[in-house]
Amino acid sequence: MTTTESAHELLARASSRIEVRPGDGRSGSQYERVRVDGEAYFVKRLSPASDWIMRVTGDHVHRPYLVWQSGIMGRAPASIDHTMVAMQVSGAGEDAVLTMVMRDVGDCLIPEGDAVVPASQHRGFIEHMADLCCGFWGWTDDIGLTTMAQRIRFFAPGNIAAELLAADVPGPVAAADAGWRELSGRSPTLSGIARLLHDRPGLVTTPLAATPRTFLHGDWKMGNLGSHPGGRTILLDWAYPGSGPACWDLCWYLALNQARLPEPKEAVIDRFRAAIEANGIATAGWWDAQLDLCLIAIMATFGWEKALGDDRELSWWESRVTEAAKRQGIPIPATPR
Numbered sequence: 001m002t003t004t005e006s007a008h009e010l011l012a013r014a015s016s017r018i019e020v021r022p023g024d025g026r027s028g029s030q031y032e033r034v035r036v037d038g039e040a041y042f043v044k045r046l047s048p049a050s051d052w053i054m055r056v057t058g059d060h061v062h063r064p065y066l067v068w069q070s071g072i073m074g075r076a077p078a079s080i081d082h083t084m085v086a087m088q089v090s091g092a093g094e095d096a097v098l099t100m101v102m103r104d105v106g107d108c109l110i111p112e113g114d115a116v117v118p119a120s121q122h123r124g125f126i127e128h129m130a131d132l133c134c135g136f137w138g139w140t141d142d143i144g145l146t147t148m149a150q151r152i153r154f155f156a157p158g159n160i161a162a163e164l165l166a167a168d169v170p171g172p173v174a175a176a177d178a179g180w181r182e183l184s185g186r187s188p189t190l191s192g193i194a195r196l197l198h199d200r201p202g203l204v205t206t207p208l209a210a211t212p213r214t215f216l217h218g219d220w221k222m223g224n225l226g227s228h229p230g231g232r233t234i235l236l237d238w239a240y241p242g243s244g245p246a247c248w249d250l251c252w253y254l255a256l257n258q259a260r261l262p263e264p265k266e267a268v269i270d271r272f273r274a275a276i277e278a279n280g281i282a283t284a285g286w287w288d289a290q291l292d293l294c295l296i297a298i299m300a301t302f303g304w305e306k307a308l309g310d311d312r313e314l315s316w317w318e319s320r321v322t323e324a325a326k327r328q329g330i331p332i333p334a335t336p337r
Contacts, residue, residue, distance in 0.1 A: 006088050007087055007100070008099065011099075013036050013037065016034065017033075018032060028050050029044050029046040030046070034101075041101050042103070042104045043099065043100065044100045047094065055163070057146060061144055063145050064239060067145070075136075078232070079232055082235055082236070085102065086099075086101040109236075122261065124233055125225060130246075130276050132235075133246040134276060136215035137212065137214050139213065140213065145241050146241060148297070149201040151244070152197055152205070153198055153201060153300075155302070155304060156198040159198075176305075178304075179308045180194070183307035187318050193333065198300060203330055205297075211245055211293075212290070214244070217240075217249060218241055218249070219252065220252055221253070223237075247290045248297070248298070251294040251298040253268070254269075255306075255317075256305075269291065299321050
């Protein structure tokens with residue numbers, strides 16, 4: 001196909017279409033595998049009306065389409081393959097449907113499960129995450145993408161309350177609801193910090209704005225990642241794009257991929273910092289503060305997930321976040337006696 005061909009024009013020429021339900025597809029989107037002119041493609045369709053993730057993240061404008069339309073995906077470094085070939089929005093309002101057509105790279109994606117990924121592949125992900133961040137260093141959002149406050153409040157109790165009223169509550173939303181309640185008992189400190197930031201995200205977003213910013217993909221989880229035989233990273237699902245601190249994507253990777261990391265979190269942090277510096281960006285003046293603030297903020301997003309996990313993982317985050325909060329002057333709510 002040509003890059004000027006619309007998604008609908010491409011799909012009109014499909015010789016076969018098969019509906020699929022990916023194991024990691026939890027948002028309510030619709031998926032297909034299609035063949036056009038002998039080539040395999042993967043199709044995803046979603047709208048605010050059907051996709052709970054769009055609703056809780058405040059996406060009523062189809063942010064992936066804005067990123068595609070603005071040429072940001074096309075400016076990704078050579079180490080990143082976004083796989084996208086066409087996008088199109090049909091309709092208006094909450095029922096407007098975004099159709100995304102991607103090259104089918106299923107055989108190159110990380111397999112589902114909790115198996116530790118190969119060390120060389122993990123190293124590639126971290127280096128290429130740094131490539132993406134450094135390629136957009138200083139980037140400011142002027143097209144209406146995800147804000148840092150929205151990231152912090154993705155799973156805030158008040159933000160997911162409406163989704164809990166659905167006849168079929170999305171699994172992650174139900175888990176978040178249970179996890180926040182569990183967190184108050186397992187880690188009152190993390191629970192108090194999360195509640196504080198849900199109410200006052202500016203406590204971290206304001207100081208973060210004084211550190212360097214870049215373009216954030218926003219969802220570096222293993223379910224969105226893969227590698228081509230030559231080592232190039234496949235990075236799917238640009239659903240939470242926006243401007244923000246590079247350490248946010250790093251902390252997201254640490255929080256959601258902990259069972260699959262082939263090295264300790266501290267080593268991953270050091271590796272990412274070294275990769276940023278290898279791209280010619282000095283980190284001495286801002287790194288420590290930005291990392292602290294992102295570690296604190298990510299627990300306002302995913303503290304519920306840690307409450308549903310093992311003691312060792314929860315303890316690591318409680319220790320790091322508490323220390324970071326003290327260093328950055330973030331108030332730690334008193335623990336009820």
